Amino acid sequence: MLAGLSLLGWPRGERALSILIYHRVLPSPDALRPGEIDAARFEAQVAFLSRHFTLMTVSDAAAALRERRLPRRAACITFDDGYADNWTVAHPILARHGARATVFVATGYLNGGRMFSDTVIEFVRRVPGPVLDLAAVGMGVHPLTTVEERLKAVSALQVQLKYLAPQEREAQLRRMLAALPVGAMPDDLMLTDAQLRQLADAGHEIGGHTVDHTVLTTLTPDGAREQVRAGRDHLAALLGRPVRSFAYPNGRPVRDYDAGHAAMLRELGFEAAVSTAAGVALPGADCFQLPRYTPWGRSTAMFAARMMRNARMGGPAAVV
Template sequence: MLASLSLLGWPGGAPALSILIYHRVLPAPDPLRPGEIDAALFEAQVRFLARHFTLMTVSDAAKALREGRLPRRAACITFDDGYADNLTVAHPLLSRLGAPATLFVATGYLNGGRMFSDTVIEFVRKAQGPTLNLSGIGMGTHAISTAEERLMAITALQVQLKYLAPQERDAKVQQMLAAHPVGALPDDLMLTDDQLRQWAAAGHEVGGHTVDHTVLTTLTPDAAREQVQTGRACLERLTGVPVRSFAYPNGRPARDYDATHAAMLRELGFEAAVSTAAGVARPGADPFQLPRYTPWGRSITMFAARMMRNARMGGPAALV
């Protein structure tokens, strides 16, 4: 009831498109993944969205935006990277509520791959001892006696790795694993080819997200184009469906992508691209840098309030 009442203050004027970012949907909360939503909260959020918004895929919403027929309150549920629990945990909830979603897939991690950020999490989870000493490879020493300390160690290690070039990052991850062996890490975090086909066959959208989630501004123009084209070709081959939308890895305007990347996507025939800048898209918004944000909040009342606050913000500044 309070959540519904809070939307009475939804900004007036032109229709607004809210695009929400999710990554994993966990069966239960995980203290080492505090930023990931669990199934119960995800279901509550989707129920709220289905009740108060017109839910659309990103490509359909971008088309409606261009054609001037976007509903007053429209929303997109999006997932980044290609996690298996998007199908096994999230999809049954989406299906039950009749909610479409868009999944942006980094194709290099399908079929048993693991993103570097997940490798760090699972590595720290399994590490033994009160401290994790990686000073010999220039990655510092980290206390890991408590869940809070492990989480701090995870954050510190991910920050060190995030903006390295792919080969350098992979080599550093291997050094980390060799410096403090922890045994086998999970190889079932990401979708398989068959699971991706199931997702697409269910009527959800599949969008591009490069091959290995490399930040485009760290690449040469040719390398960036190769990342985009190779990932797209793989997705279209697997699903038999055209890939019309794209999510910039990391997604911060100017730092992670720029005007040349937006122009490249337009040239390649994409119809929409999403950033990680806060705000909503209104008529006239640039379809190649649609704003998108993470729906923080453990209660639906807080979720609704933050969606309304986000709707009062502008979208990304024009790229130059």
């Protein structure tokens, strides 16, 4: 596979930075979380990356981009949101391969919190079939006779909630849970303060991701600044070190953040920020709109092929 990468170029002979998005690393596959990687597949991917790429933290990679000293094949492993398995499952794998990651943390969910998307998944997991009827709270009726139908229900409910303001979203979640009580929900999905400190002490970079994962374009400029600043200050105080990088919640240019938010991050003293636009970062890229992507594949060969395809796209256009 490395020979193939060399023959095709990476990309067009230029130095390029690939930034990979992860959220969780599960001990074993979960049918209701098909987008999350399990430990065995993650180990294979990290082994491949550590053999063929220079693995860097986001801030270090951004500095190398600015200073025109990026290795020819550079990559960053990043995690969004702040899940406990970033420490309990992912870290031991990364450590075995001498790799460091960047973990972007939404501080409002530390120490027993639960993101709305996880509440939806665990709710749908627990609701008995064959139908989930939430018409009384304005969230529709969803068949649940198969795993595929449960996945569709999860997606539909998450879409309804994603762009609500935090308080409105939490209120709607409470109405959903009250309409069909399903018992206790998990309270150990997210990192604790102690686990986060352990990640930082192990050499992983900790970056900002707002307080409660609110999409910045849904907020006023002052509201967006406060979400970013408060999350950063919480992390800096907890870890006793500066927070240098940031991940835009959802991360799609224009819809989820704009050039004004990138400028705000510069003003607040950040050094880099990542989006979810596809492509790689080439020399001269805007370090406050670095592309990221998820090149999943069932095999290492497919993983590598998708990385190559993404690299050949080059860098995305910046939001101006």
